[in-house]
Amino acid sequence: MSNPTDLTNLNSSAPAAAETAATAAAPAAAQPQLERNRIWSFLRFLFRIFCRTWLQVRVSGTESLNLRTGGLLLLNHQSFLDPLVAAVWLPRPVCYLARDSLFRIPLLGSLLRNAFVIPISREAARSSSIRAALAQLDQGFLVGIFPEGTRSETGEVRPFRPGFLALARRANQPIYPVGVTGTLRALPRKALWIRPVRVHIHFGPPLNDDERRLLHEESDSKLCEQMRSKVDECVRIAEEHQQRAAPARTRN
DSSP: OOOOEEGGGOOTHHHHHHHHHHHHHSOTTTHHHHHHOHHHHHHHHHHHHHHHHTSEEEEEOGGGOOTTSOEEEEEOOOSTTHHHHTTTTSSSOEEEEEEGGGGGSTTHHHHHHHTTOEEEOSSSOHHHHHHHHHHHHHTTOEEEEOTTSSOOSSSSOOOOOGGGHHHHHHOOSOEEEEEEESHHHHSOTTOSSOOOOEEEEEEOOOOOHHHHHHTTTSOHHHHHHHHHHHHHHHHHHHHHHHHHSOOOOOOO
C-alpha cells in the first residue's frame, strides 16, 4: 500500500517541483491554457494554504495517476469540499461539471469559468456536456465526476446513477476510481463553517483493458454497481489511512 502524502508537511518547493515535472510531460495542447490562467493558479495557491493550516489533507495512491495524459476521475461525494480537496495538490486543473444556472451568478460564474468548470443544462441535450468533457480530456485535462449524483448523508457510497457511463464509454483516457473521506465531518450539510478535520483521498488504479471492454458489453445497472464497488474500495483504503494517522488537531 502506498505511503500517504501529507500536505501539512510539504515544503514550499515540493509542490512546485512536482508541478514543473508533470507540466513538462503534459500534452503541448494543454500547457498554454494552464500557463495563461493566473486566476486558477491563485485560487489553488490559497486553498493549498487552507489545507495545510486548517484541514490536514493527505493523499495516497498517486503512483496510479498518469499525469502525462488526461484522465476521468470517478469520485464519491460527501461534501461540497470534495472537488476542492481532491484536486488541490494536482499540478493541473480537474474539470468538474456544474449546473449552468451557477454561471449566471455574478462573480461566481467568472470564477467557475476560470476554474475550468464545465456547465451542464438539464434542458439542453446531454451530448453537449459530454462533448465538452471529451474535449477537455483530449487536451490533457483531468475531468472529475460524482456518479452518485448527490452528497451522501451518512458517508456511505450511494448507488451510482447511469448518466456517467455515456462519458466513460467514449473516453479514450484512463478512468480512475477515487475515494474521499473526512469531508462529511469537515463540512456536513447545513454547516456554516469548515471544521478542522483530517481528510484523506485515495486514488485507485485505472480500469484495465478487460474492465474497459465491459463498459460496452455489460448492462448499465451492473456497470454502476461494479464502478461503485471500485470507488467504495478506495474509500475503505482512505479510511484505513485516516485511522492510522494521528488524531486531527483541535482548535480552541
